[in-house]
Amino acid sequence: MEDRYRRLFSELPTIGAPIGLKGAILERVRLEERQAAQRGVFATVPVLLASFGGMVWGAIAAVQALSQSGFGHYVSLIFSDTGSIVSLWYPFALSIVESLPLFALTVLVGALLAFVSSAPYAARSARRAFSFV
Amino acid sequence: MIDNLFKQPGRLRTLIYSLAGLFLALLVFQAGMYAGYRKAAFSYGMGAAYYSAFDDGPGHFPRGGFVEAHGAAGKIISMHLPTFVLEGPDNLEKVVLIDDDTQIRHFRETASSSDLGVDDFVVVIGEPNTDAQITAKLIRILPPPPQQ
Numbered sequence: 001m002e003d004r005y006r007r008l009f010s011e012l013p014t015i016g017a018p019i020g021l022k023g024a025i026l027e028r029v030r031l032e033e034r035q036a037a038q039r040g041v042f043a044t045v046p047v048l049l050a051s052f053g054g055m056v057w058g059a060i061a062a063v064q065a066l067s068q069s070g071f072g073h074y075v076s077l078i079f080s081d082t083g084s085i086v087s088l089w090y091p092f093a094l095s096i097v098e099s100l101p102l103f104a105l106t107v108l109v110g111a112l113l114a115f116v117s118s119a120p121y122a123a124r125s126a127r128r129a130f131s132f133v
Numbered sequence: 134m135i136d137n138l139f140k141q142p143g144r145l146r147t148l149i150y151s152l153a154g155l156f157l158a159l160l161v162f163q164a165g166m167y168a169g170y171r172k173a174a175f176s177y178g179m180g181a182a183y184y185s186a187f188d189d190g191p192g193h194f195p196r197g198g199f200v201e202a203h204g205a206a207g208k209i210i211s212m213h214l215p216t217f218v219l220e221g222p223d224n225l226e227k228v229v230l231i232d233d234d235t236q237i238r239h240f241r242e243t244a245s246s247s248d249l250g251v252d253d254f255v256v257v258i259g260e261p262n263t264d265a266q267i268t269a270k271l272i273r274i275l276p277p278p279p280q281q
């Protein structure tokens with residue numbers, strides 16, 4: 001059986017690959033990669049824009065809320081009244097927590113997380129999508 | 134620096150995990166605050182409805198979240214020792230009660246309640262009491278802010 005196959009293949013005419021096939025395949029693969037990267041860029045750009053907007057809004061809201069609360073004054077007590085703060089750690093910790101603008105900080109950190117997570121993917125996709133090498 | 138961060142997947146992963154942890158903690162805390170606020174508002178509403186059967190009832194539960202109960206910072210607008218009224222940057226007025234355990238500090242010295250006066254800027258750390266006052270544990274007299 002094996003001999004038959006060997007004989008069959010030895011008697012078949014050798015067929016060469018068409019000229020330029022390898023180049024055409026590679027070109028098609030590159031094109032497909034570029035299109036996939038372009039889709040990746042279009043998918044991540046809205047996420048990046050939204051997360052950047054969220055970061056800006058969160059930062060502004062947090063700063064405004066912090067200026068309206070006594071957060072900065074409470075923190076300054078750590079340096080001016082260290083001994084008293086150590087003994088009054090419980091009400092001090094609660095006053096710090098109460099004065100934190102939680103909603104704005106949650107939005108800020110969430111937006112920052114979305115931005116940091118998607119930025120490398122967007123950068124990689126953009127590099128592939130718009131490289132013409 | 135950011136470019137270096139993106140080139141080092143280990144550091145980036147650590148940053149993302151840290152941010153995710155912080156975000157989760159903030160989210161849980163925010164959810165707890167929201168649930169607590171709703172429960173407190175509901176309990177207050179029940180109490181108000183109960184008392185309104187006998188008279189006009191108390192006022193409304195404050196909208197927009199809780200008021201800081203363990204501290205206050207701002208300008209003294211009236212003095213009636215052992216209490217005084219403080220107005221914060223958010224224009225909320227809080228009544229602060231001074232008791233025997235209250236420490237009052239001015240610069241590096243220990244002061245007394247008689248050193249406090251109207252228009253003084255103070256930071257108060259304390260605990261809320263049942264009369265909606267803050268029983269002060271520490272009062273720090275501050276120099277007035279430049280814009281005031």
